[in-house]
Amino acid sequence: xxxxxxxxxxxxxxxLVLLAVLVFGLQFIRLRKKYYxxxxxxxxxxxxxxxxxxxxFFYGIGIxxxxxxxxxxxxxxxxxxxxKEPEQPAEALEAAE
Numbered sequence: 001x002x003x004x005x006x007x008x009x010x011x012x013x014x015x016l017v018l019l020a021v022l023v024f025g026l027q028f029i030r031l032r033k034k035y036y037x038x039x040x041x042x043x044x045x046x047x048x049x050x051x052x053x054x055x056x057f058f059y060g061i062g063i064x065x066x067x068x069x070x071x072x073x074x075x076x077x078x079x080x081x082x083x084k085e086p087e088q089p090a091e092a093l094e095a096a097e
Contacts, residue, residue, distance in 0.1 A: 010050060017043050035075040042068035 006013055024040035027033070042065055049058045 006046075013047065017047055033076070033080040035072040035080055038068055038072040038075060042072070 008016070020043045021040050024036045024043065028036035028040060045061055045065060045068070048061050
């Protein structure tokens with residue numbers, strides 16, 4: 001593969017990944033939300049296509065990244081939901097009355 005995987009150069013990509021892992025890791029430690037851990041693990045996966053030059057591997061990593069984002073969204077909306085938030089807007093209106 002030609003080195004046109006991402007619109008930024010490798011050095012900037014590594015810095016971006018390190019910052020993202022640091023932020024998501026600290027948020028996981030601070031808030032104990034599982035989706036932060038999923039995102040912290042998924043970010044370094046975007047660097048793997050630089051190591052293996054295969055189209056199938058590149059698209060496989062893309063699929064894994066997409067599944068990780070979907071998994072993080074599902075975790076955020078189900079498991080890691082704050083108990084203070086009402087489940088339905090109608091219930092919030094009833095509670096306010």
